[in-house]
Amino acid sequence: MAISKRSLQKGLIHLFRTDLYIPTKIDPSKVQFVRIVPKNGVIVVKVGYRETLPDLKQDCRRIAALDLGVNNLAVCSSNVMDPLVIDGKYLKSVNQRSNKALAASRSYEEKQHGRKNSPKIQAIFLRRNNRISDYLHKASRYLVNQFVFNQIDTVIIGHNPGWKQDTNIGKRNNQNFCQIPFNVFIRMLEYKCRMAGIQVILCEESYTSKCSFLDDEECRKQQTYKGKRIHRGLYKSQNGKLINADQNGSLNILKKALLTLGQWNRLMYQQCLDRNEKAALIRYNVPRS
Structure with missing residues (x-):
């Protein structure tokens, strides 16, 4: 126009x-x-x-990896920065409240007017989408600011085609997964990283949550896994060391991507251990509108 x-x-x-x-x-x-x-x-x-974009950094030495989920929207691990987690429970609550309001409005409209849509129902959808979009923009901006501050040159994001959008893990979990637009979040991270000159790599994430990074276990199907999840959100390695389960997943995503690129080595592994074994996991609560 x-x-x-x-x-x-x-x-x-x-x-x-x-x-x-x-x-x-x-x-x-x-x-x-x-x-x-x-x-x-x-x-x-x-x-x-129109925006002039900076050249992408090609070093691939200062790396951060993200594991995306529901309770924890994103867990970030790195070889040079302290691990952090973006809280995702707010998005769950937004969806739950919206679903409850939608169910009540649709029931009323069907009984009273014989229809499934109305201005009120559209307003509920709009409010939910705006809240989710606002939250994802703020979360992605915070992450990219942290990457820039720590001079990260490469960001690796765990991802699978069609991932977590058409799974069958129970009615309640299906609802949580399918109503959080992870692919939209990834696109936000991609363009914001691109504007900061940071390259983004998508990594297929199968078996990254089951295999033990602390035991340097290969990310593939195993007859017996060296570590195991002992509580919700807690992973125990073969020698008894504990780590956040999503943090273990993000570290394996980092390792898996660098192995594919031929840039994984013992020095990188030791850097990741030093950064993630001792440092406390920083939890960031995104400001709400």
Whole structure:
């Protein structure tokens, strides 16, 4: 859609033949397009702009790996920075409250009006999606800021095609997994890392949660695994050492990706042990809107 260049110079995006003015801090010369998209009963205005991207770092020496999940949205382990976890329970509560409200509204609409949709139902969807999107943006921004602060050059994210979106792990767990848009979160991390000059690698994550990183166990199907999960969220190695279960998974993701790239060695393994055996897991609660 065409926009007024005169209004753009004043810090306003003005769509021709409308009374719509949108404040913006974007450099007018960078604005490329404006799109209007109807969504859940509202109009979404998308503004595209041109950005100069820095060159990607190619060293692959300062590395961070992410294991994504539900209770812990993301657990980050590294060979150079302390491990940290992004809390994911808020997203679960948003989904649970929204599902309860949707069930009540749909039941009412079907009984009273014989329909499954209404402005109220669309408003519930919109509110839930906005809250989830806001939370994921803040979480991804915090992570990328930490990567930049610690001079990380490579981020590895555990991922499988179709992963955690069409699983069958029980009604309640299915609902939690399928309503958290992990692929959207990954795309947010990818473009924010790209703007910071950090390369992102997606790693197939099978067996990373079962195998023991502390015992240097190969990430593949084993007849007997060296370690085991003894409590929810706690993993015990063969020699009795304890580590957060998701932290163990993220370290194995890091190891698996570097083995594929031919850059895994004993020095890297020792650096990961030193950083993750002694340091306390930092829990970050994302500010809520």
